[in-house]
Amino acid sequence: MVNALVPETAGRAPGPRAAEPGAGGLDRLRRRRRRQTVVAYLFLAPTLLFFAVFLVLPLGFALLLSLSRWSGFDLGDIDPVGPDNFAALFADGATFLTPVLTNTLLFALGTVALALAGSVLVATCIDKLRFQGLWRTLYFLPIVTTVVAVGNVWKYMYEPGGLVNGVLNALGLGSVAFLQDPDTALPAVVVVQAWASLGTAILVLTAGLKSIPGTYYEAAALDGAGPVTVFRRITLPLLRPSLLFVCVTQFLIGLQSFALIIVMTKGGPGNATDVAALEMYRQAFSYGDWGAASAAAFVLFAVVLAVTLAQLWVFRRTGEDA
């Protein structure tokens, strides 16, 4: 098949055109190339327009706001203030670095650790069970449940007279004010977020487990390897691409999520569960300080980028290319 867009090559048979002056031929070639470029950009235009409207423009606007003061009401009132908003985030007495950013990292880290450990365990078990589709569906249910419902149900379970304390009391233990004690509030929410993330992680990991060739396990069985050795030496290393995907995506979700926290604790008690995304939401929509919110968004973006690059680097060093 001939590609009409491919320029003429030097290998073509010489003809009358070859006798034409070189400058004219070059001009024609340039014109044709220019036309082809225009056509190519026209075909690309819808996609470029989409990216411009939904990515570049908002990003540029957020950058402008991060260097301005704006109350969110009138676009004519945007007042440039330079890096003041960034300075205010890290000023003495500001809560953004500690505890907000610290809580964000702990929340994401805790969620990833729990979700990863839980999903590896559950996915491995499911892989050895009958009715795997049923089990996967069951574990996927929290994903299709609204965060508000999940948060409220767990909130009631954590309450002093709730199910969790009921179990503790039945075991002869005293009640724990899970969401009211600043020491336990963040871990309590992390558990719920990890539980709610299990479904996706299990889905990815079971797919990863299915892609491991059975011959490895057969060879290991012939060599007399035990289940722990098989898991450590075969399953885990070959599951690394799926683990990397789960790790990166869960971390990104953890760093940016705040819906569950708003439902369960509203960032309290005090600011024990306050996270960056919640703080950004409050600054913009409650306090009308869009400059501070945008500056916080860029700081969070930098953190997310750094953490993601670090994760990719670690996995690449251990021999896995994402």
Add this chain to the structure above:
Amino acid sequence: MTPARRSGGPSRRQIALALPSALLAAGCAAPHHGSGRPGDPIVLTLLSHYASEALKEALRGPVDEWNATHDRVKVRTEAVEFTDLLTTFMVRQAAGRGADILHPYCLWTGQLVRAGVLRPAPPELAQEIRRGYGAAAVDAASVDGTVYGYPTEAQTYALYYNKRLLRAAGLDGAPRTWRELEEAAYRTTRRDRYGNTLVQGFGLSAYDDSTTVGQTLALLHAAGGTFVSADGRSTALDSPAGRAVFGLERRLVAEGASDPGVNVYQAFASGRVAMTVNAGWWTGSLRTVMGRDYRDVGVAPVPVPRAGDAPATLATGFLLGVNAASRHPRAAWEFLRWLNTEKVRARGGSTATRMSALQVSVGSLTGRADDMRALSGRGGDPNLRPFLDALAYAVPEPNGPGAQQAKSLLRQNIEALWTGQRSVDEMLRSVRRQVDQEVSRSW
């Protein structure tokens, strides 16, 4: 391409370039509301938080009456949940589609004024508002002495108590001083052997900003203190009154008489809280939720530190104002004046403004003391009386540009105190540093 083609109409390339631009321009063009044709009536939009059926219905009455009796100006109401109200104001204003008449929470007045959203009331209406409403209601609807709208519902804070629980603890009536309050709280508190709260003596609620901060500020004002300085630009909490209030709350939590982890709204209604401080609107909810048990509920003024101290409490509210971007401000003020100052015959033959009648019909209070007395005189809930009396001495909630943020920061610090994360001194230092720094950015 031939010269002949070039000279005729637009080329295919030009059309290809022009079409997306035209489509984009057409898509981005905002629709123009209202015909604008001479002779057509002006349609004003009123955006409020009256999203529940009862409130929607209550507002529909006077609006329908206006629309039926006025040909030149019509009013259309729009409502969103209170939690979405400020966001809706922002988004619609930024998009150039703000409502003509806004119904904001008074806490946001400074923020809205600073952003140029609210239009000052015309001088003659401002005079009328100052004359017709209680001082707390007028102050809540004003910024730096300028009135920005008609106060609608007015809320004051008072002490709710469960008569049955107090009687069971051998107490005759509501406490009047802090010493009596503490004693009553300790005597009525009950816990099971696992530490679960059965009855809270005094309910301190961490439910939301308004509840947590509202009850603390009511006690603070009763002790003669204030949250912010007179100009609203710095905190005034680090005072003997502030120390006394936070000391009292810390003691109540430490002694187990208060359990901020329990939802006071549910616990009080189910008879598991002996006393708590809350706003007047709650009486209506309690009456519905508690049914016959509502007869156990009593309301008294917020206790003062010492017998003989002057009473004081907190007042909050909403206002109806006109959008600075409205193209029909005169018509909007005309409607608001009709709604808020013209007296009509209301329930029981008494006369009151349409807005006052609306507020009382939904179990709320209005900032007009004369209307309140007329409307709640006969057969009204006696528990509303302390809230009504408090209109005379209540202190309005600060409403400067950074008021919402200051309130949230105060709430976080109060919770940190209740949970033992900070001592009273640390908490006061932290509030001063955070609020002063953040609020100063808003001015």
